[in-house]
Amino acid sequence: MIGINVYLALIAIATLLAMYRFLVGPTTPDRLVAVDIMTTITTGLMVLFALYYGRMIYISVALVYAVLAFGGVIAFARYLEGGL
Amino acid sequence: MGEANRFSRYAYTVIVLFLIWILLTASLDRQELIFGFLLSLFVASFTYPMFTSRGLGNLHPRRVAYAMAYVPYFLWAMIMANLDVAYRVLHPKRPIRPGIVHCKTVLKSNTGKLSLANSITLTPGTITLDVDGEDYFIHWIWVPDEVLGAKTEGEHVENASRNITRPFEKFLKVIFG
Amino acid sequence: MNGQYASLLVALPLISAFFVPLIKGLGGRAIKYYLTLITALQAGVAAWVFKTVYTTGKPIIVMAGGWRPPVGIDLYIGHFAALFVLIVALVSFFMAIFSFDSVSTEPTDKYAMLFLLLMLGATGMIATGDIFNLFVFMEITSITAYALTAYNKTGEAAEAAMKYIVLGGIGSSFFLIGITLIYGSTGTLNMAQLAQLAGSINPTVIKVGLSLLVFGLAVEAELFPLNAWAPDAYQAAPHPVTAMFSAFVVKAGLYALARLVYLFSHAAGWDFILKLLVIMATLTVFAAEFSALRQRDVKRMIAYSSISQVGLIALALSVGSQLGVQAGVFHMINHAVVKTLLFLTVGYVGVKVGGTGIENFSGLGRKMPLTAFALTVGALAAVGIPLFNIFWSKVWIIIASIEQGYAWEAGVVLAASVVEAVYYLRLIHTMWFGGWDGMRIRESLPLGTIALFLVLLILAIGVYPNPFWTLAKSAGTDIFNVSRYIANVPLMGVGP
Amino acid sequence: MVSVLKRSLAIITLLIIGYWLAQGLAGVPFGQDRMLVGKYYLENVKAQTGAVNAVTAIVVNYRGFDTLGEVTVLFIASTGVGALLWRRKKRRTAKTEGSVVLRTGSELLFPFILMFGTYIFIHGHLTPGGGFPGGATIATAFLILYMAFVDYEIPHRLFEPLEGLAGMGYVLVGLIGLAIGSYFLFDWIWQTWHWGAANLGRLFSGGFIPIIYTLIGLKVGTELSGIVDSMLTEEVRE
């Protein structure tokens, strides 16, 4: 379990990079892509946290998150092209 | 092909949903199984029309076998794709030559088209931008010379399809039709 | 019947609201009949609760789920709650009847649901004995209020709702921070237990926490300068809803404010909070009265008048004496009666004559004599003329505030009341002695009956205030006497 | 210039307010055990409610009143949004259809997400789920269909009554408690019969929590779908 902190840190860095793209843009799709990546990474992070705390029940939280995030990204994507 | 009868489609849906339930709960507790089965019966009752058109036909051994074979094939392709990405991202010169190309597919079923599109998206340098009937429009990060230099539209489509859609179609044709 | 059946006060409006989608197909009129029926039933339940509480002299403690507080959430239906829940139900009943004439905007089914839930929210706010539950009921009330404010679907309605949402949202967020701090330092949410622990909380925490609670509630209670949303919302909302806002929604906020403030009377910094409230209340009266002075729209004018009266109530509740709280509660009752009458009649004029601008009231004495009469009585009562109900409570409020050393504040309030007298006078003169276009309008029998009932109530309290003053006294004591409150809640031994 | 002034004023104001709030928070140090009622819950939750998840037990059982209110709040939102965006004739605002990828994908995912939503709310007493996330998940399933198809609409005729019925069901469960155990929202399944006492930690336990969470899940699912539906339609102008 020593390594897990390292992984968490790596993931955190990745998230920060994605966050940079989110903040900088420049276009809306750029930000959305950043969000999509962040949600994906976060899902992995949550699963990793489940292991960190040793609670399997947290995995379903990650799944709920993934489902909601998917819905959200699709919604924004469709909004972009006027498909709402 | 045609549509399978309603029972077949319903039964297929129930089976798939029940399997999903078992995976979701990751438990063989009888209480979970009972509830899961009832739930599958219920959910399937109104989702089966959209969930499948071939019903139990999907469980034909040949299809299952191809599907099983497709998984490692696809995973391999995907890993390759990612190594490709790593190369392009980490290369200081950022070697890209992007463009949108046009492919055609032989797949007929929507499920097949979906799988193809997803497979394309996840594999080397390509993302499915749109699917219109049998036409696939792919954003390609490195459009090769043979496609770029095509004289006619037909040649362009042929060259692009050979590179992008063909490799998956041989599996997907069998699995989804 | 078991006292726990008082939980019907919450269950009935809820289940009835949930039932509405099932009878949606019956059409608007049927739904309004349904609404009237339910509010009447609610009034019946409330009357039973009222009778029980006042005959036994003991509060009903509803323990949801059978858990004793602080483990479970309790509804504390003491003298105040019993009285006000009845007022809430009765006003709702009247306004349900008024809705027949005044609400034609679709979709009626949604209106009915929101209407019932507004009643529910106020009832819950008044009854609950748990601070977070108070937050929940406050949100029920305010979100319903947002929706009802916007219900007319005009640009103005949406604008008013938008302002209400932004300000209410800020208020409730900070209220929640207050709860967070107080929960964090005590580990409990039950009001009685919080009152017990109040003295021992870290002084900084309680100072900040209580300030935030007060801040959040003051937005709902329309205290200056946090009340900027109120005139717009009052003006834009459907007429019956405006009456409900004024008659009990704001009262619920005021009550909650008073209840929390007195619960924490042992807390550090309490005196400052009280002083701040007194100042805000005084300014509320002052600003609202002057804002009403030159209004051309009578509904908005009465809205400002309502705000000023609310300021008066807030003043009474925050002077910090038992007499003050009692007077405040008495004023709450009187104000509920008077403002229901005023918004009912003004709204009715708005519906029948086609607007609530002052020009529509010219010659009303001959156009709609009954309405004009009732409106006049309401206006006179609002001004505080003797033999009308508000006179008594106003006198007590002034006396109570001076008694606590707030003579200046009382003076400002009275000076502002002069302004109130002026604008109501203009209205009365316009109605009775203004030009008349020769038109006569048939007045509705049920509304006339309600209006007359309220008029008689105003005069009855005005002439013989004793019964209502007695009620107000016991209800006020219920708020003020915290030790009795604590003793009445059957706290179980959860503690360090 | 005004805007710069305003911004600076806002920042100064907020710094002072923030400092003040921080002072208050400093009195409630992070990470310390200050439980009072919370401890009682943790110690008694299994025996008193039959639930493993203390949060759920609090939400549905100990503090069920809050949750009833919470359900009501969402109901209000759905009703309010419906009232505000109500149109005599309405139509989806969508201008383009989703591609075959999205359409097929959503059709395939739809039953799965429904199953998953149900999983979430039915396991509320065992896992960190419950009626609200479950309902939200179910609503997402409908949302995805909305995204994919230009002309998809939720079945109003089914959803609105279902929404009402689920709410009524919740209150009725509470009223049954009042009739049986003489307390509103009394857990008559657990407290009266201890039904599922042998199953602690398994699906069929937790007293009335799964029942209520099922009702809430249905209610939230239909409500959120309804809100989305209201927002994604506009008036047809002839």
Next chain:
Amino acid sequence: MSVPHIGLYYFGALSLVLVGIYGVLVKKNLLKILISLSIVETGVNLLLISVGYITGRSAPILSEGIGPKQAVDPIPQALVLTAIVIGVATTAMALSVAITLYEKYGTLNIEEIRRLRG
């Protein structure tokens, strides 16, 4: 005046609250104001939930070997659920009001949405 010592979690949550209020105080676009309000709400919810955290303890779900002594305070978690739903409801109402406003006024600039005044 000394700097109050609050943990990183409180600090983060509090910052969200303040940033949100800042948005409400300076942004002209109604949608931005509503988003700011949501940020405030998020901050408050985070604050609420961090108050219940106890160092070194786990979620108050008494399975997988977690007993009452190993669990954090369950109450704030229950409360925050409610608070979130309330926030969602408020946001939904606010958005539909914004939609109506845009239809009627043709703008979301709050300086132009001032028909009701005085």
Next chain:
Amino acid sequence: MNVLSATGEALVLIGTFFYFLSALGLIRMPDVYNRMQTSTKSATLGSLGVIIGTGLWAVGMGHSVAWIVQTVVVATFILLTNPISAHALIRGAYRSGIPLWNGSVVDKYGEHLKAKAEAAENEKNEGDGE
């Protein structure tokens, strides 16, 4: 430390590396289309690695086998949905008028859309003519 957990941890490590790569791609690529090229794939693969790796790792550490089942479910979901959302995003980006990077060499989709629009226009004109 057994084989299972070692494999799992290795997968997690690879996964996080791809996460990192994905974020880097997001930064380095010149336009939204190319950013999607580089980041969607690696984020998805990274997720597979991290999530399934976590499952294996957990089982290896003595947690129940259910871990691996549940992690596979999550991973599968990601695998199925990520390309769909990527597709929807890129389509949305194109249709919302984000131009291709100026180093792009071909745009068959644009031609296709134009041709389609012309066809529709012609059809409409013919319809009017009748």
Next chain:
Amino acid sequence: MTLVPEAYVVPLTLFSPLVFGVLAWLFDRDWVRETLGVIGAAVPLTVLSLAYEKASSGTISYTIDTGVFKLHFVLNSLSWYFAFIGALVGIAMAFGLSSTSRRGYDWLFSLMSFTGVMGVFLARDFVSLFLFWELMTFGSFMMVLRRNRHESLKYFVLSVIGAYSMLLAIGMVYAKTGTLDYAMASQTLLLLTKMGGVSKAYVDTIFALFLLAFGVKAGVVPLHVWAPGAYGENDQSYTSFFSGVLSKAGVYGFIITLFVMPSLYGIYFAMGTFHGHLTGTYLIAWAGAVTVVVASFLAVLQEDIRKLLAYSSVGQVGYIILALGVFNGVAVGGAMFHVLSHAMFKGLFWLISAALILRTGKTRFEDFGGLAEKMPVTFAMALIAVLSLAGIPPMAGFASKWLIYEGAIQAHMPLVAGTIFLGSALAFAYVVRFLYAVWFGQRPSDLDDVREAPLPLLVGMTVLAIPNIVFGIAPGLAVRLINRFFNTNITVNSYYSISTPTGTYNALSVTLVLIVGLAIAGLVYIYGANARKIKVTNTYQSGNPVTEEYNLVIRRNFYRPLAEALDFWLKYSWDRFYERLANLSEDFADWLREGFYNGNVQSYSWYLAIILLILAIWGVL
């Protein structure tokens, strides 16, 4: 006392007007209404007459428990005196109204104010006082409201200011003493003052607030601005009561603060002295003096009969205030007496003006003339009223003014005494005009078929005329009663003769002298040179054309030169001052409304932030 049991005296006095007023309003038919109204007004007079013995020798108490407050009333010699005066004018008003009004509305509100006045006089605690005070004001206000919105507004605003000052003062008293009873409150307050429990400023504030409240009702300059309009724009029968009695409620309030409450009495001494006079009362005396002078000047300048009477009322009440401020036995006795005489003659005056307006429809002097032969009885009444007001023996007005004058001289206040003289001279100036312009001279042709006033109105006038003569000839009657409750230092030698330490007034001898004098004058008039009849139109101004500018007949612009002389002072009108104040506050209201409720939700959010900031700053500091 056998006729009316003691327990019924107070409630009958208090409530019969109101109850009958409501009945008259409900049964709004000719005759029915008037009958009910007159009965309602007659009951208090009857009951009070019957209760005279009991009230003058002891007290009759009565308590109403409303639960919220206990309302406490006492009928003693002081309250009887005031109530009786009120009841007398009240019945006269009722007779007058029978002729001048045909509306239940008028009956309701005039009788309501009747009840209010009775309550004010009988109240022995502050809440009763305030309650009935408001009732009184409200009734009178509704009478004005029906006729003129602008004037009613002026009246209302000032009344409300007065009422709220009173309320504030009451609150301040209650806050310190915990009681609302006059006696208990004042005792406790006195005790507290002595022990230092109440600051001097606190008591001063109470005192000032009370004076403000009562000053408004009494019409003390500069709080008088409502009076001309409210008195004038009204049913003149009602105005007889309004001006005759309601203003006395203000006076009564002064008496309460000066004499009934020892603590407030005590503060006069606490306030110190000024040139040998107690500062507090000296101020009051001067307030009265200014009122007398200003109002009398203004009365002289009026062209409208109602305005003239209104300003005159204000001036005459000024005498009473002045006398109270002089603060010695004689002056106070004079004040009490003047309460009576003013009520009688001014009530009479207003009834006369009611008759004039009823019969002619005119109000301006220029439209009147030569009515003496058309309305002889009314003319006779007018003569009595004019004599009484001008302070000519043997009318009641002389006796009271004489006492006040004596009091002022005794108190060594020559300047104040001077104002009494000046006031009298001015009063003479305006009543002369009233007498000539209305009753004598050429009668405009459109008044040729004017008839005598109707009977009820004449009855009402008679009711008031008689006391003017009776108390004029027998001042001892009144003084004896006044001596029961004030140590006036006035000796009653006989009914006809009273003495102050510096002089004696024997009304009978004066009357006799006067009769002899008049007889001689009459003989001279009859047997002296015959008056020639001259055509008014062609001889006036010696045949020069009559220009508007110098058209100084007694009926028009008669005192215009005076107005021109006073031009500088008339620029400063209190009316305009208040008008400007009102505009200012309306502007303020608009500014507040537009500035604060500016419609921008962001500003509103800032208000929230500011409150948070205040809380934060408080918390941080």
